[in-house]
Amino acid sequence: MTDALGWRKKFGVLAPSTNTIVEPDFHAMAVSGVTSHMSRIHIRDQDLSSDEKMVRIIEQIDNEILFAVDRVMTAGIDYLIMGVSAETFWEGIEGNKALVKRLEDYTGLQVATSSSACQAAMEAFKLNKIAVITPYQAVADEKLRRFLSEVQVEVVRLKGLRCPTARAIAEVSEDTLRSYLQELDGDDIDGILQMGTNLSMLRLADEAERWLKKPVIAINAATWWYALRHNNIGDRIYGCGRLLREF
Incomplete structure (x- = not known):
């Protein structure tokens, strides 16, 4: 059935x-x-x-x-x-x-x-140099840098939000995330990657691609x-x- x-x-x-x-x-x-x-x-x-x-x-x-x-x-x-x-x-x-x-x-x-998806998405866009936004502490950001290095992607800039609790990740506002995307952007990167499945970036990433004119990959x-x-x-x-x- x-x-x-x-x-x-x-x-x-x-x-x-x-x-x-x-x-x-x-x-x-x-x-x-x-x-x-x-x-x-x-x-x-x-x-x-x-x-x-x-x-x-x-x-x-x-x-x-x-x-x-x-x-x-x-x-x-x-x-x-x-x-x-x-x-x-x-x-x-x-x-x-x-x-x-x-x-x-x-x-x-x-x-x-998420890591398999992240790698496949960056390959689809042919990204070599990126900026990254995460909700994590420094130890996780370093682990992520290592993974991205292993898949031949250079992290030019990274913004770790240092959220105090797991639930607080979902409380980061769209306005805050928008300002960080603008801060991370630059001519030296091909795209932006957002990690942290409890960070709300789905609609914002779609919007940001229009004004940044480059891929913005929301992990979800x-x-x-x-x-x-x-x-x-x-x-x-x-x-x-x-x-x-x-x-």
Whole structure:
């Protein structure tokens, strides 16, 4: 039997329990016949106020992730999406590959991660030099720089917002993000990448591409795009950035 609404694909989505942005973002980018089903990774301590606390969040995700997988698998999903970014680039390219293998071996399903999506999106735009905006502490920003270096992308500038808690990431205003995008821009970069799936950048990135005249990759848009294309779903989506309407 075929699912009445998810007759093309049912995507399972893993996200921290503190995340309030990735779920509505994915719903905003919905295409006919594809449904997304959230499973929350329990975050017991959401403090992000130091490098040590940032590492603790990553450890919590690692310890809790398979419980979230077990829950979403009961929906009979066809594909798994990591709606988390930091965990996926933490140990570089090989760490991302190991995470994908761990989840694929456990579920028997293919998996999209934010890091895989980020790499594919930058390759689609042929980006070599970028600016980056993140909600993280310094330890995570350095991990991200390492990952991007491994995929042959130079980070010319990076703005880490140092959000004090995991939930506070979703409270960063559009006006604040717009000012940071303008601050990060310059003739020495090919595009801007936003990481942090709980940072609301979907509509702003689409808008910013018009006045910056270069790609602005919102991580939730990239991850959803990657998942669709990974499943041979070529629908074009408008209002969420060039990636989803051009590639």
